[in-house]
Amino acid sequence: MKLGFIGFGKLGSAMVENLLKHDIKVVGWNRTKEKMDTFEQVIKKDLPFKIWEEGVDVVVLNLFDSKSVKEVLFGENGLINDQVKNKIIIDTTTNHYEEVLEISDRVIESGNEYIEAPVIGSVVPAKNGSLVVLAGCKKVLFDKYEHILSLFGNKIFHFEEYGVATKFKLINNMVLGSFMAVLKEAINMAEAIGLDRNTAINLLENGAGDSLVLRGKKSKVLNRDYTAHFDVKTLLKDLDYYYEMAKENNYPTIISSMIKEIYRALEKNNLGDKDFSSIVDELY
Ligand SMILES: NC(=O)c1ccc[n+]([C@@H]2O[C@H](COP(=O)([O-])OP(=O)(O)OC[C@H]3O[C@@H](n4cnc5c(N)ncnc54)[C@H](OP(=O)(O)O)[C@@H]3O)[C@@H](O)[C@H]2O)c1
CATH class of the missing domain: 1.10.1040.10 (N-(1-d-carboxylethyl)-l-norvaline Dehydrogenase; domain 2)
Structure with a gap:
């Protein structure tokens, strides 16, 4: 399996470490490039939207806040543009409770799908895939991508309505x-x-x-x-x-x-x- 991953901060780097242990191919982008240096196996891109060039369908985000998520998704060189359709964004950022609704609306309106997925736990559980994942999205989407969420966490709670998670x-x-x-x-x-x-x-x-x-x-x-x-x-x-x-x-x-x-x-x-x-x- 090949996944995109954006946000090699403290938690994101630990999550990527765990993905690599599961032999997942990771295509990555981080604003500060040096933070990806230790990840030799990661295919590194210099702009967010270039992740799609590697044939991935799912990109996982772990960014600081909702402002950074909006920049990475909708800003200049962002993941979402007119050519990008039928892709899946799994957002593990702890977002603002209202901005997450705006973000999910905009991703869906663009012809893509959004899984809200804040996580409970920290660097240690992230490294061994034992975070708790709070997933928000429609049931069919959850059923289709639960296997990806379960790479990150061993307890997953699903909510149909965006925002609750x-x-x-x-x-x-x-x-x-x-x-x-x-x-x-x-x-x-x-x-x-x-x-x-x-x-x-x-x-x-x-x-x-x-x-x-x-x-x-x-x-x-x-x-x-x-x-x-x-x-x-x-x-x-x-x-x-x-x-x-x-x-x-x-x-x-x-x-x-x-x-x-x-x-x-x-x-x-x-x-x-x-x-x-x-x-x-x-x-x-
Ligand atoms: N650490 C934890 O234990 C933990 C646990 C549960 C949930 N969380 C949540 O996970 C998220 C990340 O936390 P963290 O502790 O890993 O924080 P962090 O180490 O500060 O990492 C933040 C990440 O966001 C990126 N970023 C910030 N502003 C950006 C922007 N404007 N454009 C592009 N990228 C930007 C940073 O890029 P740079 O490297 O360039 O700065 C970095 O990759 C947060 O939402 C946090 O609430 C963290």
Whole structure:
């Protein structure tokens, strides 16, 4: 099987690594070319629309935000133009909940198909194909391309209506950011009463702190290694999208507003490129 892939960032590169392990031929494009250098087997193109020259029908996107998705799809040298028909875009970007509807409409109007596919999980599950995929598209399309989604994730949830997957992904990331901030307080408080970090984390794991978040971030926090798997600025993008969604739904953001502003303070302190778990050792 041959797939196009656009977006060799932290998550995208991990997803490509996994595709190559499955002997999938990958035709790739990334804005910063050097990020594709380590992928010798990837057929590299210098412009997005040139991916089609290699005879692929499906292109997977993993880009920063909805603005970048629109540029890559509809901008100059973008994937979608008048000659491109009957192709499939699988978009694993965490998009804005409204812009994803505009993007799906425009792709479908152009005579192509769009599968909204934000993912839960980070670099480690992406490398071994165990992300959770939230797929939004009509059922026939889902049935036809589920085998591709299952290369990325071992749990796949399907929603007929566009937008639901993205909205839930934003809720998930509100929980992720909030829970990490709670863990920060717990770990720092345990240290303040005289426990060492290792003991504190061990106790939390055996009590109310046991969670996917703690298990995922434990070694980073213990080693104070905050090289990013999921950085502060990307989480903040999602928390800002979440906040807009809550406002539109007239739903209170008592907890998430505060959490969002804590991560904004981290970004202001030049920590935007650090893993969001760096909150444990920063600010207060
Ligand atoms: N990291 C995670 O754990 C994780 C988990 C779940 C979901 N996600 C989602 O996955 C997406 C990527 O996250 P990431 O952590 O991999 O971020 P990242 O490392 O910052 O990668 C972002 C990618 O988007 C590209 N990009 C940004 N603006 C662009 C533009 N205007 N035109 C073309 N390309 C552009 C970047 O290209 P350059 O290389 O040129 O900058 C890079 O390939 C985000 O939507 C994020 O919310 C991430």
